[in-house]
Amino acid sequence: MAHVSLNNISHAYNANTDSETQVLTDISLDIPHGSAHALLGASGTGKTTLLKIISGLLIPTEGDLLVDGRRVNTDSPRERNIAQVFQFPVLYEHISVFENLAFPLRNRKVPLTEIHTRVKQTAELLEIDNLLSGKTTGLSIFDKQKVSLGRALVRNDVSAILLDEPLTAVEPSAKWRLRQKLKELQQELSLTMIYVTHDQLEAMTFAEQISVMHEGRIIQTASPRELVEKPQHEHVGFFIGMPGMNFLPTDSTACLSPPKGATKAGFRPDQAFVSTKQGHNSLQVAVIDQQALSTHLGESWGLLTCKYQDIEIRTRQHLNLNVGSTAWLHIDNPHFFRNGWRMTGQAEVTQGNA
Amino acid sequence: MRKRINNRAWLMVLPVLFLVAMSAVIPLMTVVNYSVQDIFDDNNRVYVGLEWFIQIIRDPELHAALWRQILFSANVLAIEIPLGILIAKAMPRRGSVATGLLIFFAIPLLIPWNVVGTIWQIFARPDIGMAGMSLTSLGLDYNYTANPVDAWFTLVAMDVWHWTSLVVLLVFSGLRAIPEAYYEAAQIDGANRWQMFRHIELPRLKTVLGIAVLLRLMDSLMIYTEPFVLTGGGPGNSTTFLSQYLTRMAVGQFDLGPAAAFSLVYFIMILTLCWLFYSLISPAEEQTER
Amino acid sequence: MSWMAWTPVTAIFFTAIILAVIVMTLWELKSPTVLRKGLLWFATTRGDRFFMCLLGSAIIHILWIATTDIEPAVATLVCLISAVLVMRYA
């Protein structure tokens, strides 16, 4: 396993032509040995392109890719020793599971006896040793993905394993089992894994560090907890959390005493509550919906949706108000954002310092 | 998901059945009837048993035609299938260039077969043909109407010209159906070009290649019109294939009985070959769920 | 229909085949066939084996005529035996 770092990587398709399209801008990332890292973002934000650059299927137009400090920009995928698991199981259907697992080893001219022991070991690790002699057709997608994962694990020299939304095609009931297995293996073997997903729950349960991507940039890299508590960018706040962060423009909420230059105030559903009492810096809102999530001692807890001017706001609280009534919204220590980026205290977070 | 069993589906197949019965079963029965009789006219025919079959099956001229036929089909398949794969692999996978090439390559397939013969007749003649004139001016003694070897070469060149495109189109569409991720996975697994072809493309092309071989095998075994126009089966009998022989017998000499017996033997041969091939390529697919 | 040039022998021949097909159909309706892997390299149904018998008989006759002068009726006998074997073991 190895330490993967990306320094100021940018990529454009059809570079230096009229139809040049920039897909990645100034990506810097440091993934230490043995860590589980997630790339999180909606589709079309350049996650897969970034993965291809790491695996060597694409050569970035700018920047450096270092594996253990060695620049590998132009190395072929074969030379990089990186493995990948795809969205849909990619297997060689005409050969047995055993041969599928042995394929990367055979390509690297590993001696036959070693191939046998390594394949055996890997299969036991993944609990697919009973499938080895059979063909890959007819396996469930869950098993197929395990075999694809096995193709990555079978190489002991692999520097990192890339996972491109590996749970997409798996049957819903098996999703958590596979995720569990992945996490288990990652920790047990201290593998460097880079996991691409658009599902924040997957990312948060899997990774130690998460990079949130938006429009070809990484807008924040942090631990799951930090992402929730200190979103560096409006988009992170909005994207992470169920539901996401609420935003109010500062020009109509002077009562929150925003710092100079702030354009928006953001707060999570549990950073605010609505009640019938007016506080000293509360906002008047109309309650429009209540959604109960649990009941405790006869009181319902859940999500409350209210409307301030035209903006819908959700809070997580006791549901003791009537839908349609007017009430007061109390906000506890909101974050302030300027041009999208969060302001820390009075100082503004500088761009790219994520 | 399994298909539902529903024997009423037969009703939907009935029109096809009726039409094909009209154009295949009744004629085939008629051929069987002809094959056991000596027919002079409608009301004057004699039952001769298996006489025609014995005569036909032991006919040395027919044996010669059969060997020529086998040699020709083998020749043509051995050239067209690899060549078709090569060209399909060389084509750009997408874009307007690919579409343009496809239309262009499809042209020979859409030319009436006798016109194909005519084109090659015009093209290869030593006096007025481009190829013929070029070969002659290079000092080669080329004349496909007089020299059997030249005729054979011309015929194979013509068939390759005519039919390779079919293989190209089939293989190309098969290649295009392979998801990009397979190539990426193989690259990451460290496979080289040959291994990618061997382990990704070839297995996924199995079905289309099967169809290509089957179609080319059937059609080359039935070849009639093109050699009829180009060489007329000559010089001598050097390019007389089974269909030529049959047509000459049936239409030329009006030997209904022997022609019918020959037809049946011919049909059974092709049927057996195709059935063997069909059962070789289809069983794996039968049970796979999609 | 005179152009079809029927003879009693061929009429019997086709009637026999049609009857056989009908019998096969009824048998199938009564007890549906199971895909079975026998001596051949692929699994066959009862209908497949029946088809192989017919085609095989034709080929045996052709080869018989091509190679020997013995009465073709003997070939028919060989066909019947091989048909039973195919139906049973293929």
Place this chain on the structure above:
Amino acid sequence: MKQSQSVVANSVIFVYSCYLILPLYWLFSMSIQSSQDITTNAGWYPKSPTMANFQEIFTNPVWYEGFLNSLTYVLINSTISIIVALPAAYAFSRYRFLGDKHLFFWLLSNRMAPPAVFLLPFFNMYSSLGLFDTPLAVALAHCLFTVPLAVWILEGFMSSVPRQIDELALLDGHSFVHFFCRIFLPLIRAGIGVTVFFCFMFSWVELLLARTLTASAAKPIAVVMTRTISASGIDWGLLAAAGVLTILPGLVVVFFVRNYLTRGFALGRV
């Protein structure tokens, strides 16, 4: 490495293209020369181009009627093939029924039958039906191989439409006929296009049956062409001009289905 590979690829395409185009170029070049020029003054390009051959074809009824006859039976054939093949293909793609696989192979085996086998019975059958020398006879005879092909291709396309669509539509209360015509057919229109292309192709290029089943009135263009041999030898220019014209309909059809062509091939299964 990538660069050198594409040079090899491009040269393969280039060589093959030349191989395809040269005979066609020669045909075209011949078609705009007079017979006299061809036999006495042959060269790499036409020295005194003339449209006389084409003029002859467009003004002589034997020639242009040949064209019309061919187009007529091709159209009749395509129509019949599509109409009968649609329900059959649907049955094969959606249901299992007694003997379905054998039926399918039997249909295919008709595609394998050498047309020469059927010459005599066809001749006698259509004569006794009074259809001899009509386009309908040729169209019906060509159904022998176009119908199995149409069933085969359409079955492939239909199988790629998920079966849930049928069930949903029927649950929504559409009648089967309404569902089939209004919902299902539009879904597979690409397949229908490709099928028409193949029916057209095989019917248009066939000569043997067409020649046997026609005498004078319904004589197709391909047959007219075989009769350019007169006492003074073959009129090469005229033959070439007719050849050029027979290529055009095919080009028109392939142009219309160009985007579906590869899909049609990919879905066709044995």
